[in-house]
Amino acid sequence: MAHDYNQCDASPRSAFRAASLAFLALLGIDAGQARAADFHVSEMGSDDNPCTAAAPCRTIGRACQAIAGTPEPSRDAVHVADGTYSGACDVAHYRFVWVIGNCAAPAKVKVLGAPNATIFHVQDHSTLHIRCMELGSHGNGTIGFASRQYAIGDYDNIRWGHMPGGIHVSVQEASKINCTGPSWIVRDPGGNGGALQHMQASNQSQVYCTTSIDIPERVTFADSFVSITWRSLGYFPGLSVTGAGIVGQKYRVVDGTLIGADNLPGRRSSTAHNGVSVP
Numbered sequence: 001m002a003h004d005y006n007q008c009d010a011s012p013r014s015a016f017r018a019a020s021l022a023f024l025a026l027l028g029i030d031a032g033q034a035r036a037a038d039f040h041v042s043e044m045g046s047d048d049n050p051c052t053a054a055a056p057c058r059t060i061g062r063a064c065q066a067i068a069g070t071p072e073p074s075r076d077a078v079h080v081a082d083g084t085y086s087g088a089c090d091v092a093h094y095r096f097v098w099v100i101g102n103c104a105a106p107a108k109v110k111v112l113g114a115p116n117a118t119i120f121h122v123q124d125h126s127t128l129h130i131r132c133m134e135l136g137s138h139g140n141g142t143i144g145f146a147s148r149q150y151a152i153g154d155y156d157n158i159r160w161g162h163m164p165g166g167i168h169v170s171v172q173e174a175s176k177i178n179c180t181g182p183s184w185i186v187r188d189p190g191g192n193g194g195a196l197q198h199m200q201a202s203n204q205s206q207v208y209c210t211t212s213i214d215i216p217e218r219v220t221f222a223d224s225f226v227s228i229t230w231r232s233l234g235y236f237p238g239l240s241v242t243g244a245g246i247v248g249q250k251y252r253v254v255d256g257t258l259i260g261a262d263n264l265p266g267r268r269s270s271t272a273h274n275g276v277s278v279p
Helices: 011-026 060-068
Strands: 035-041 074-080 083-086 089-091 095-100 109-113 118-123 127-137 142-147 152-160 167-172 176-179 184-186 197-202 206-209 212-215 224-229 233-235 240-243 251-254 257-259
Touching: 035 060, 060 074, 060 089, 060 095, 089 095, 089 127, 109 118, 118 127, 118 152, 127 142, 142 152, 142 176, 152 167, 167 176, 167 206, 197 206, 197 233, 224 233, 224 257, 251 257
Parallel strands: 035 074, 074 095, 083 109, 089 118, 095 127, 109 127, 118 142, 127 152, 142 167, 152 176, 152 184, 167 197, 176 206, 184 212, 197 224, 206 233, 212 240, 224 251, 233 257
Antiparallel strands: none
């Protein structure tokens, strides 16, 4: 589903601002203390630049470093121009960050992680919203990782590309991952096998997914499409899945709860146990 690019700057940003202010208030932080700014990334930029619209950075990681170097708490947006990017972004310590690609054509913004690396990492009472881009890895890494003290990773209108051997989205230590946008595309463009897992929640964490998942070609997951372990929750109300589906098991649940599993692609796992509630 195509989106007007302006929606990435306007209404979602307004909703993000409202949610950020509410969360700051919950934490007892004066909203007036939360700085807000825009940072820009382009293939034509340089990491020696200040990440402004007139002088953009070259990497998303450099923009996130610029945010980390400013006073906290903060609520900021990183605008990523069409192109292919590498590197990593860490968000922590009461920050609320949007990383926004091209909502009219998400595949025009590609972010690839290095082998055995994490692209997006959010922790410590922070929220990272990633919108309108294609995410992948050169192998054995984790694309999105939320951990420690109520961190939230929020994904909207994402295309999941080449990812041999790693994990797409992982959440640990009382944190949460949302996929609530209008579309979520899982692909294996190389045709040589997909990830170890697509979504993983462990150690009292949550995966909450209501988006439409499109799987254009058959994708293989070495372990499972969804893994819920260590007193965690996977919640998939109203999820719709279209396309060819996956090869391998649908889910792996150990000492956790999975709701709405019948909406997930693939076949059931035989490893659900320890008081798990699976419809």
